[in-house]
Structures are given as C-alpha cells and as structure tokens.
Amino acid sequence: MLLKVVDASRRVGDRTLWTELSFDLAAGDRLVVAGASGTGKSLLLRGIAGLDEFDGGCEFRGRPQAEWPMPQYRAQVMYVPQTAALASGSVADALQAPFALAVHADREYSTDAAENLLAVLGRDPAMLAAETENLSGGELQSVLLARALMLDPTVLLLDEVTSALDAAVARRAEEVLIDWVDAGERALIWVGHDAGGRERMGTASLTIGAQR
Amino acid sequence: MNAVPISNLQLALAAGLLLVSLAMSLWLRLGLGKDILIAGVRMVVQLLLVGLILGWVFTLQNPWLVLGIGLVMTFLAAQAASRRPKRFYPKLLLDSFVSILVSSFLLSGLVLNGVLFVQPWYAPQYLVPILGMVLGNSLTGVSLSVDRFIANLDSGRGQIEGMLAVGATRREAALPALREALRAGMIPTLNSMAVMGIVSLPGMMTGQILAGASPESAVRYQIVIMFVIAASTAMGCLLSLEFAFRRIFDGQHRLRLERLRARS
Secondary structure (H helix, E strand, C coil): CCEEEEEEEEEECCEEEEEEEEEEECCCCEEEEECCCCCCHHHHHHHHCCCCCCEEEEEECCEEHHHCCHHHHHHHEEEECCCCCCCCCEHHHHHHHHHHCHHHCCCCCCHHHHHHHHHHCCCCHHHHHCEHHHCCHHHHHHHHHHHHHHCCCCEEEEECCCCCCCHHHHHHHHHHHHHHHHCCCCEEEEECCCHHHHHHHCCEEEECCCCC | CCCCCCCHHHHHHHHCCHHHHHHHHHHCCCCCHHHHHHHHHHHHHHHHHHHHHHHHHHHHCCHHHHHHHHHHHHHHHHHHHHHCCCEECCCHHHHHHHHHHHHHHHHHHHHHHHHCCCCCCCCHHHHHHHHHHHHHHHHHHHHHHHHHHHHHHHHCHHHHHHHHHCCCCHHHHHHHHHHHHHHHHHHHHHHHHHHECCCECCHHHHHHHHCCCCHHHHHHHHHHHHHHHHHHHHHHHHHHHHHHHHHHECCCCCECHHHCEECC
16 A cells, blocks of 8 residues: 555635545555545645645655654655746756656666656757746646656555646646556645546545535 | 033034925925824934933943943844735744844944954943944845745746655755845845945944044945955845745645735
C-alpha cells in the first residue's frame, strides 16, 4: 500500500466539505476524485500533500504523514497545482530549481531529460529557453507537469493539470501519466473537470461532497 | 563654549512662525488649521517633558533608571514598528520588541563600552541619545522588512507553495522573500550613509557643533554612530524576519497565511 487515508474530514468555517473519507492507494492505482466544484477536491489534494492541515489519518508507505520529514514526504507524494507562478527566468531555470533543494541533492538535472519530457508532452524542446513570464497557461501546465515528473515522485496528486491544454496535448499528457504509473511502483490521484479525462484516467473513483 | 540659551520669549517668537503655516492653511483652505495647532502644541509639550525627564535622569545618575528609560524607549519603538505593516500576525509587537531590544542594546552597549569607553558604563548623557538614534533607525528597518516580507509571501504564495510541494524546506521556499525583505529594510540606512554630510547634516553632529564641539570631533562621533546604526539595523531586520518566518511558516513546512490579520 502506498497511500492510506482514514476518516478524513475538512471544514471551512462552519461548513463541512467532507467527512469520514477513507481510501487506499496501491501501486498502479489511478484514483479519480469527482465532485461538484466547491466540494473541496483541491483541498483534499493539498491536505494529502501536507500543504494544509489535515484532519484525519494519512499514511504513506505505512508511516503517518506527521512522522515524515515534510520535504521528504512531499518529494514522494507530490502535489501539482492547476497553476502556479514560477520564479522569473527561463523554463530551464524553473525545471532545474528543485534540484538545488536539499531533499533532491542526490538527483541531477539533465537538459536531455527535460527536452525529451517536453517533447513527449507535445511541446517544442526549444521552450526551455523561453522566459517563464511569457508562457501561456497551457505551456505553464506542461512545465509544471514536467517539473514534477523529472523529480521522480511515487504518488502524484494532480489538480486539474490539463485544464488549459488543447485537447490533443491534454490527451498526450494523460497517456504520459498513465505510462508513468505503469512504469514503476507508482500511483496518482486525478482531479479534473473533463468527464472524458476522468473516464480515461481512472482505475477507481471517489465522489466527495455527495452527502449534501 | 556653550550654545546660546533660548529664553521663553524667544521660544514664543519661534512659535509665532507657526502662524505662517496656519495662514497658508486658511488661505488655501487646506483645513489643516486644527492639525497644525495640535501638532505644534504636542511637539512643545513632548519636548519640554523630555527635557525635564532627561534633566532628572542626568542628575540622578542611577543605572536602573537609565535602563528603565531605555526599555520604555524600546517599547515605544517596537510599537511604532509593529504598527506599520499593512498585514500583521498576532505576536508582531512582541517579536519587534525583542528584535529591537536585542539589536539596539547590544550595539549601543558595544559602542559605549567597547569604542567610546564611557565612564560609568550607563552615563545617561551618552546612552540615552545614542540608544535613541539607534532605536529610531532600527525601528524603520524592522517595520520595512517585515512589511515587505509579509507582502512578498502574500503575492508569492503560488510560487512558494509550488516549491514546498516539490520538497523545499520552509527556509528554502522563503529564501527569496527573506532576501528581498532584508534588502528593503537596509536601504534607508544605506541611502542615508551615502548622502551623509553632503545632502544632510545629521542632527547629532549639528547639535554637537551648536553646543561648541569642534567639527572634527562631531564628525568622528557621527561616523561611529552611523556604523552602529547600520549594524543594529541589519541585526534588527534579521531577527525580526527570523521571528516572522517562524510564525508564518509552521514546523511542518506549511505556509500559514491565515495567521495574518489585516489592519483595521
């Protein structure tokens, strides 16, 4: 078992978004989280990533989240947001930046790997030289996905990561992610608006916020 | 040689100059008449009071009294510093007080007893004005750097959480914001050092010269005090940023912007 969530709940103000949420994620699993907007799908992913406080049990490889050094935990259980600003500089700088972090000290950035990954995601590898400020929303999503994949996590928490991509590029990203899960002891959790995407991405699904 | 004493009559004549501002306010309908009067009266009362208190402190020559005055000054400086940031966290006043206290007392103590060799160590006619200058500058630095740090966290939230999500420690994620904040806090001091003596004649130096000190001696004091101010400002900024960093990022390497309050 890679990830285990037990009896999780989330309140915002005096509103309960979800309670008694439990699920397991084993290697090879691709769990789709569905629910109307405003039901806290992003908050669930952020909670599992430890970016917000998490009310409930969350274990990765049998060890509770709170007992992990968070940088190590997040290097393996990695949250990819729909959009996130990158530091100013080139795309190559943005992809390289995490490799300077202590937790990734044993990994090495490779331009070849970055170029290949961008190409597989349907982007021109020349994009590496582009300034991050000039990226379109879709290009930014490709960069964020590439950045996560280059760091070789175990579980990806994907929050609408293809929402700004063209249909064809989005399909390629989905295929890359499915292949990625199958290529190792890996799993992912998928949040997406597009029903077709959810259909293709999921080996299991979970609907939250249904009690309302 | 001493400064020409100013009599009450002369003070009143000088106060008459306030009429210039008042007349301007009336003529241009600035509506500042009341504010000008209040500010003028406040200034006179505050300064006369401070003069009385300092005279008292200087005659008593009691180290506890001097330290007590220093603490009150530090508290007032911390209060001014913590009031400036537009968004703040609940214990900002405490953190500002500790940062300013440690940096200002340490550096003032160092200069009084390690550079000037003042006798006794608490000699109020040295300690009070030097501490006052150091405090004034530290408080500006502290408030600017904390304000900038909080603003940077707010505007850079996506970028910071993006780095946290790929495994950055809280310090790694906050480093760009911390650096920029420290720079913002140091800039006023560096700027004033750069133009010192050319654009501005510093108050302490002017005061010493008016009181009859030789310009060379006054300049030397000013040089010493500027280095102390720069060091104390840097240290105060660094400390207050470290405190703010630890309050706004928690031990689980999470950014906790919800701990911030807006100034009402």
